[in-house]
Amino acid sequence: MSKAVCAFKTCSCKIITINDSNVVNLPHHAIETFHLMRKGTQDAASNPENSDFLIVGDVWDFDNIGVSKDIPSSDITELNKESATVTEGSTTYTYEINYEGKTWTVTKCVKYLICADCDKGPIGMICEVINKDTASDKRLLHLLSLESVTH
Amino acid sequence: MSGNNKNYDSIMKILLIGDSGVGKSCLLVRFVEDKFSPSFITTIGIDFKIKTVDINGKKVKLQLWDTAGQERFRTITTAYYRGAMGIILVYDVTDERTFTNVNQWFKTVSDHANDDAQLLLVGNKSDMDTRVVSYEQGESLAKELGLPFIEASAKDDTNVNDIFFTLAKLIQEKIDNNKMSDGGAQDSNVNIKSGNDTGSKSNCC
Numbered sequence: 001m002s003k004a005v006c007a008f009k010t011c012s013c014k015i016i017t018i019n020d021s022n023v024v025n026l027p028h029h030a031i032e033t034f035h036l037m038r039k040g041t042q043d044a045a046s047n048p049e050n051s052d053f054l055i056v057g058d059v060w061d062f063d064n065i066g067v068s069k070d071i072p073s074s075d076i077t078e079l080n081k082e083s084a085t086v087t088e089g090s091t092t093y094t095y096e097i098n099y100e101g102k103t104w105t106v107t108k109c110v111k112y113l114i115c116a117d118c119d120k121g122p123i124g125m126i127c128e129v130i131n132k133d134t135a136s137d138k139r140l141l142h143l144l145s146l147e148s149v150t151h
Numbered sequence: 152m153s154g155n156n157k158n159y160d161s162i163m164k165i166l167l168i169g170d171s172g173v174g175k176s177c178l179l180v181r182f183v184e185d186k187f188s189p190s191f192i193t194t195i196g197i198d199f200k201i202k203t204v205d206i207n208g209k210k211v212k213l214q215l216w217d218t219a220g221q222e223r224f225r226t227i228t229t230a231y232y233r234g235a236m237g238i239i240l241v242y243d244v245t246d247e248r249t250f251t252n253v254n255q256w257f258k259t260v261s262d263h264a265n266d267d268a269q270l271l272l273v274g275n276k277s278d279m280d281t282r283v284v285s286y287e288q289g290e291s292l293a294k295e296l297g298l299p300f301i302e303a304s305a306k307d308d309t310n311v312n313d314i315f316f317t318l319a320k321l322i323q324e325k326i327d328n329n330k331m332s333d334g335g336a337q338d339s340n341v342n343i344k345s346g347n348d349t350g351s352k353s354n355c356c
Contacts, residue, residue: 017158035191060162060212063203069196112192116200119180122192
């Protein structure tokens with residue numbers, strides 16, 4: 001298990017210990033959809049297919065984290081519209097997460113996560129997710145973008 | 152399952168209280184605008200922060216809350232105080248009115264917060280040349296109210312972290328002396344420790 005720390009060397013605030021079994025792949029477009037911070041050194045053009053996210057069920061699992069207030073327009077369809085580029089046209093992305101043996105579909109982005117010491121970010125978000133199989137069971141999950149932190 | 156394996160010894164809910172403009176938010180958030188601190192975050196505002204400190208070898212997690220402007224309307228709800236184990240009363244050393252109002256805030260806090268909540272008086276913006284409230288005045292008021300006292304400048308991080316560390320240490324000492332039960336905090340803030348149903352936690356404000 002490695003540690004996720006703030007990507008800025010002058011800060012290097014410890015965010016959380018990464019439990020590898022809770023790391024999921026989302027389409028790389030998630031970084032745009034959720035307006036997440038890219039590490040300074042990262043080449044934006046490299047654009048890999050997938051991005052790793054650490055799924056955190058309980059906010060107390062974080063060692064140091066800043067949590068924003070509720071985001072005004074947070075519905076996933078709205079976010080998709082906002083971040084759609086001309087070349088992609090009407091492509092909409094769905095984000096599915098396997099966590100604790102269930103598949104969850106992201107329906108809303110509720111809050112942003114930022115570094116607790118230097119406030120840089122967003123380095124992740126809190127999402128409302130719905131159980132894909134039952135389509136009823138709702139919960140909140142914290143998604144830490146591993147592309148936005150050092151680990 | 153994340154809920155079963157807690158990686159801390161204690162958790163503490165801590166509130167920042169005081170007149171608007173005294174810099175409570177600055178103690179919590181640095182509003183530095185650059186490309187990595189996008190303005191949309193500062194516009195949305197910060198709900199709370201979690202910070203982990205080491206107190207005598209114990210891993211203590213602090214949840215820090217700001218009133219976010221509610222104080223302007225004196226509408227800080229009882230819910231905000233619920234479960235708070237520490238309360239930081241903040242005034243601005245460059246604004247006498249905010250210092251005078253500490254008495255009022257002290258009374259409000261005494262009415263609403265748990266009796267065993269640990270209070271701390273903080274004189275903020277101590278780096279400013281335009282100071283009108285002296286260190287001695289702050290110290291003397293603290294003595295009168297029976298509170299520990301610190302002067303701070305949000306520009307100086309060490310100092311800000313000192314505030315949280317000092318308060319956490321005082322609370323931990325209370326817990327260790329059984330003056331403040333962990334159970335009490337749990338009663339009033341049930342979701343935090345109860346484990347697996349994380350659904351409502353981040354909504355609790």
